[in-house]
Amino acid sequence: MTAAGAVTDREPSVFDIVDESDLIRVRKVLRTEAEAVGLNLVDATKLITAGSELARNILNYATGHRGRVTVEQVYRQSRRGVRATFADDGPGIEDIEAALTDGFSTRGSMGLGLPGARRLVDDMTLTSAAGSGTTVVIVKWQR
Amino acid sequence: MTEDVVPVMKIGDTLLVALQGDLDDTTVIQIEEQLTREVARTGVSGMLIDVSRLSVVDSFIARVLARIVAMVRLLGAQAAVVGIQPAVAITLVELGVPMGHLDTALNAEQGLALLERLRRADTGTDRP
Numbered sequence: 001m002t003a004a005g006a007v008t009d010r011e012p013s014v015f016d017i018v019d020e021s022d023l024i025r026v027r028k029v030l031r032t033e034a035e036a037v038g039l040n041l042v043d044a045t046k047l048i049t050a051g052s053e054l055a056r057n058i059l060n061y062a063t064g065h066r067g068r069v070t071v072e073q074v075y076r077q078s079r080r081g082v083r084a085t086f087a088d089d090g091p092g093i094e095d096i097e098a099a100l101t102d103g104f105s106t107r108g109s110m111g112l113g114l115p116g117a118r119r120l121v122d123d124m125t126l127t128s129a130a131g132s133g134t135t136v137v138i139v140k141w142q143r
Numbered sequence: 144m145t146e147d148v149v150p151v152m153k154i155g156d157t158l159l160v161a162l163q164g165d166l167d168d169t170t171v172i173q174i175e176e177q178l179t180r181e182v183a184r185t186g187v188s189g190m191l192i193d194v195s196r197l198s199v200v201d202s203f204i205a206r207v208l209a210r211i212v213a214m215v216r217l218l219g220a221q222a223a224v225v226g227i228q229p230a231v232a233i234t235l236v237e238l239g240v241p242m243g244h245l246d247t248a249l250n251a252e253q254g255l256a257l258l259e260r261l262r263r264a265d266t267g268t269d270r271p
Contacts, residue, residue: 020168027165027199045230052201102239116238
């Protein structure tokens with residue numbers, strides 16, 4: 001079993017991020033799943049906020065300002081959690097190390113999106129290469 | 144044409160606005176414009192922004208809240224954000240959004256007292 005846990009046989013929620021109304025959808029779906037697996041209020045709030053930041057990253061940086069989100073319930077031993085995958089076909093991130101550093105931004109923003117989101121979840125993996133898009137996977141486990 | 148997106152209450156010399164629901168970016172920007180306009184129009188000396196009904200405040204919303212407070216100050220009034228939910232406060236600090244310069248209070252009542260102190264400090268230093 002990987003660090004991200006095994007997926008339950010429950011149908012995942014998959015939808016496209018194309019405009020800012022989808023940010024609200026991301027928050028809603030994450031809240032529903034967080035409640036379903038029994039995350040406490042603080043952990044649910046952190047997960048939803050991290051998801052909101054990552055979805056906004058897609059709108060800001062991805063090619064065509066679009067991407068796809070997959071939200072699913074996962075388990076590891078007896079613990080349950082929520083896993084969310086944010087994928088886009090954007091320009092990719094040339095320097096992943098830098099992108100995960102506080103204050104780094106290529107757009108004059110505060111540069112909190114990725115490092116901030118990482119602090120809010122239990123596990124975050126970022127896969128990217130210049131020209132081939134970016135995939136960010138976050139997991140939050142129940143306590 | 145300008146559009147009001149949130150109800151604003153005027154109590155004495157203070158505007159009170161309560162944000163609620165799941166706010167999209169456009170609405171947040173409209174709120175910013177409306178509140179700045181309302182302060183200028185009414186000429187009040189203070190504004191309280193109650194966020195106790197917001198269950199999520201991400202970096203964008205937080206940034207705009209800080210901007211509203213800064214704009215209100217430029218208009219010569221004081222503004223404070225009140226009622227930040229504990230879970231939201233924990234999340235914002237871990238996210239790393241700089242909000243330390245914001246005047247905040249636990250609830251609207253304490254917010255009114257805070258505004259009063261800020262007004263006194265203002266007149267104390269600016270008008271000897």
